[in-house]
Amino acid sequence: MGKFNLGALRVRQNALAQKSSGKVSQTPCWVDIVSEIPPATVLVRNLPQQHALVQQRVKTLPGKSRPQTVIEEREIRRIKTKKASRMFQPMQIRYEEDELRKQFFQDHPWELARPRVVLETNGNDHARYDWSRLQQRGKRLDGESVVQRQLYLLNNVPDITKGEAYDIARREFYQLRLQEDIERRVAQEEARATGAYFGPDMMQVGMELENQEYDRWKIWAEKEAEQASQRLAAFAGATGGAKEQSDPAILPELEVAESTSESAQPAEIRTG
Numbered sequence: 532m533g534k535f536n537l538g539a540l541r542v543r544q545n546a547l548a549q550k551s552s553g554k555v556s557q558t559p560c561w562v563d564i565v566s567e568i569p570p571a572t573v574l575v576r577n578l579p580q581q582h583a584l585v586q587q588r589v590k591t592l593p594g595k596s597r598p599q600t601v602i603e604e605r606e607i608r609r610i611k612t613k614k615a616s617r618m619f620q621p622m623q624i625r626y627e628e629d630e631l632r633k634q635f636f637q638d639h640p641w642e643l644a645r646p647r648v649v650l651e652t653n654g655n656d657h658a659r660y661d662w663s664r665l666q667q668r669g670k671r672l673d674g675e676s677v678v679q680r681q682l683y684l685l686n687n688v689p690d691i692t693k694g695e696a697y698d699i700a701r702r703e704f705y706q707l708r709l710q711e712d713i714e715r716r717v718a719q720e721e722a723r724a725t726g727a728y729f730g731p732d733m734m735q736v737g738m739e740l741e742n743q744e745y746d747r748w749k750i751w752a753e754k755e756a757e758q759a760s761q762r763l764a765a766f767a768g769a770t771g772g773a774k775e776q777s778d779p780a781i782l783p784e785l786e787v788a789e790s791t792s793e794s795a796q797p798a799e800i801r802t803g
Contacts (some may be wrong), residue, residue, distance in 0.1 A: 539570060540572060542570075543562055543566060543569075546559050546562050547562065576619055578618070579621050579622050580622065582623075582624050583604040583605060584605045584606070584627060585602065585627075586603045586605060586627055587600065587601070587603075587685075587686045588600070588601050588685065589690070590689065590690060591689060591690055627685075628678055628679075628682055631682060631697075632674070632675070634697070635674050635677055635678060635697075639674065642674045645673065647671075648671060656670075660679070662680050662682070662683035663683065664680075665677070665700065665704060665707060666707055672707055672708070676704070677701060677704045680699075680700040680704075681696045681697050684696035
């Protein structure tokens with residue numbers, strides 16, 4: 532780790548030494564204050580506080596006839612392979628909704644592609660929501676609705692498990708999504724019946740973009756195939772010439788051609 536730098540602890544001593552040696556003509560005004568309130572000399576840093584995960588459940592305790600609300604604290608498992616440079620960093624604050632949200636969006640990744648409204652009026656919009664039912668007035672149905680509905684079931688329904696609450700919230704979510712789809716189709720059919728015209732839907736636009744990309748790739752692939760065939764032809768031509776020179780069946784024809792060319796030359800060149 533290296534040596535400790537104690538220069539900040541000796542700032543008053545350094546100031547007095549500079550005044551006595553004549554480097555400064557006036558003592559700093561904070562010298563007396565530092566003598567009364569010296570800097571901390573504790574060099575040991577404490578580890579950050581561990582935050583426990585608080586859960587509220589309604590359970591039927593042994594020996595009790597009626598279910599009661601129980602507050603549970605579950606410690607977060609610490610990672611032993613933590614770097615020394617991150618040892619003193621503040622611990623991450625986690626809530627129970629984080630695990631529920633992670634599970635839902637792992638099962639429904641396309642819900643993240645839907646547009647969401649994150650604007651709030653006064654910051655307390657969550658206070659006017661009643662999660663005893665999934666659909667809320669003034670809030671669009673999304674994955675967060677399923678998370679809050681599941682958390683409400685876990686906190687208020689006696690002896691319910693996380694999987695059961697997730698199945699109930701998910702079933703209600705599917706029913707409302709199906710209802711929205713039916714309403715959308717009926718509204719489109721009514722609009723078409725009254726003369727409305729709709730452009731291509733998202734599926735048609737996606738197929739058109741896919742066709743354009745395929746055509747572009749086809750042109751590129753043809754060029755690449757042509758260049759590859761040209762390279763192979765160049766290598767094949769060089770190899771074929773060497774074979775022709777070493778082929779004994781072609782040697783007589785080459786000798787006849789050479790003799791014919793020599794007879795066609797001038798006489799002085801042949802005798803010389």
